[in-house]
Amino acid sequence: MKTPSKTAAPPRRRDAEATREAILVSARKAFAASGYDGAGLREIAAGAGVTAMMVNRYFGSKEHLFAEVVEQTMTQGSLIAGGIMDHPRPGHALAEALVKMTRADVTPVDGFLITLHSASSAAAADIGREKIDAHHLKTVTRALHGKRQAERAALILAVISGFQVMRQMIALPALANADEDVLVRLLAGVFDRLIDPA
Amino acid sequence: MKTPSKTAAPPRRRDAEATREAILVSARKAFAASGYDGAGLREIAAGAGVTAMMVNRYFGSKEHLFAEVVEQTMTQGSLIAGGIMDHPRPGHALAEALVKMTRADVTPVDGFLITLHSASSAAAADIGREKIDAHHLKTVTRALHGKRQAERAALILAVISGFQVMRQMIALPALANADEDVLVRLLAGVFDRLIDPA
DNA sequence: GGCTGAAGTATACATGCGTAGACATATTTC
DNA sequence: GAAATATGTCTACGCATGTATACTTCAGCC
Known part of the structure; x- marks a missing residue:
């Protein structure tokens, strides 16, 4: 058997869409807590259970990631967004x-x-x-x-x-x-x- | 003769009080423009015509400098401060x-x-x-x-x-x-x- | 059931940060 | 004028950042 214990954190099967979403969620939290400069890519990646490079692989750069996070949080779940x-x-x-x-x-x-x-x-x-x-x-x-x-x-x-x-x-x-x-x-x-x- | 040209920028006679004030002024601008994290000690020091180490020599640390800048700008020259x-x-x-x-x-x-x-x-x-x-x-x-x-x-x-x-x-x-x-x-x-x- | 491309990792680089200690220089005081 | 001290600089360390390249491992398809 492989990795008999530690089954608490299943490393998540490889799934591009799920990983992308996990990064977005983690980034939203990190940006909200620490701001654009304060949130580090490694911290965001760790929150999503991946490496820092995955962030740039999926979003191109920190700046693009930020733009997508802001876009998403402003079009859904925001105070003004609802009717x-x-x-x-x-x-x-x-x-x-x-x-x-x-x-x-x-x-x-x-x-x-x-x-x-x-x-x-x-x-x-x-x-x-x-x-x-x-x-x-x-x-x-x-x-x-x-x-x-x-x-x-x-x-x-x-x-x-x-x-x-x-x-x-x-x-x-x-x-x-x-x-x-x-x-x-x-x-x-x-x-x-x-x-x-x- | 020493440094015959370049008299455009007189290095300012050594004057602790004036230097301290110059650092405060430069820091105020830098913090206002870039925020606490964005403003670097070297940038602040350069704006005052000194080295980065002078800042810590006069104010102990970046955090103390920031506190003094905020204190000063809130007690004088602020919108609310006047009557x-x-x-x-x-x-x-x-x-x-x-x-x-x-x-x-x-x-x-x-x-x-x-x-x-x-x-x-x-x-x-x-x-x-x-x-x-x-x-x-x-x-x-x-x-x-x-x-x-x-x-x-x-x-x-x-x-x-x-x-x-x-x-x-x-x-x-x-x-x-x-x-x-x-x-x-x-x-x-x-x-x-x-x-x-x- | 092996192969191919996608998904993810490891290492490294260049840069900038705040801070520390040793050193140089100007100003003041005797 | 010379010693003492305040003022200022130089160099460097340890760390963190965003990003690029090369590598490894898994998933799905024929």
Whole structure:
């Protein structure tokens, strides 16, 4: 018999698609936790149970991998991606979802936050800007009425990002430990003001 | 005669205080531009006209240098540091100053943005949280009246940081190229809502 | 049932980082 | 003027990074 013990970690049969997916998952976690520069290829590869070279074999380069991770996390599983702007009270719904997703014990894997966490790198900032512009900004703008839609949508995204940064990245106690209902109420007021500037 | 030409760059007489200040200035620029991890000690030192070792000689380590830079930029020359919250229309004043200081051609040296740009590093995030908590949050909270002052102050900081991130770091076109008056009006509305939640 | 191409590994290289210790030079003080 | 000290430089170490080349091993097909 080969490798009699240690059956706890079956090395996974060779499967290109599964490996590719495993790398993407590991990369998403690593980028969210450490940012573009902070996450190393070896660390990402280890999380997927492969060697660092596999990452470049599948994705060409770290930069391409990052672009694909951001693309994927912005089109699925993101705060904005769902039809949250179609809610009857979009401001309140947005505030509630935002507060929930930024809890301290929640692993932050939002595409938005990954971009913010990586924005110190010029290459990562470029990718993030492009993806935000292509996905989130369009989604939010479409749900607005009246004048200055582009600016209002961008400000909504700015408020979301600022809240995420302060509550999760910086972990400012006043936000991280605050009563969630209070935060939802205050945030909803801000969002309402930008959604319906009456 | 020694080094007859090349008098263009006088090596500056040995002066501990001036050198220390030059390092701080260079470090502030470098951290603002590249974040904590992205800025190298050799780059910072070169900007101050000295060797990398001088940095550690004066500040002990990169981490200590960063802490001192953040401390300095938060207590002087920052958006919040001035008495802007004592303005008769603090929301509008805040919005106007924020929009002006985040212009594309302005070198971002705000203490806030330095922290945001460096927040992917755990050590830098710790330092930033402590400084924000000690300086900015207190300043803003003191200017508020009514209930939930801590949460409202934190949200004001969150909006400021989100705007800075989106307009300067990510350089989202919808914000970077927007008409400034429009931005000021919209932002002032948001700030007013948090300053005076009537 | 052996072979062929895909899937994965091993090793290495060039570079940059923060930091350390030994050394050189200018400034100040007696 | 000379000794003492503060100021600054040089060289180097250990480590980590992203990536390239050469090699090995498994999976599926005839």
